[in-house]
Amino acid sequence: MKLIINGEARRVESANLDELLAELKQQGGALALAVNGTIVPRGQWPQTPLYDGDTIDLFSVIAGG
Template sequence: MRIIVNEESVECSSALSVSALLTQLQLLRPGMALALNQQILPRAQWDEQLLQDGDAILLFQVIAGG
């Protein structure tokens, strides 16, 4: 299965959750936010959201300020 992570193609096994993929790629860090197919995916859903072939993930660092 092919997933796009930050505009780079990644081959992975099927039935992989978002958090499992990020752990496998060593990208799971505090303060990260994620968009799956251009929709923000709440972190509480990362463990249960299964990826599909062709999905696109965009990771970004959350920055707070005033």
């Protein structure tokens, strides 16, 4: 399926957010994800399906002040 990930069109095989992170080798660490502009809580990633044409924004969370 084709997704837009951080503004770049990519073809992926993932069916949900957890699988997408594994496919992109982005597991672990402080990450935040939005699907079509809506932040998805980490606990919902395994149950959040992906559909052709979805826009995914992947953020690395950085502590600061």
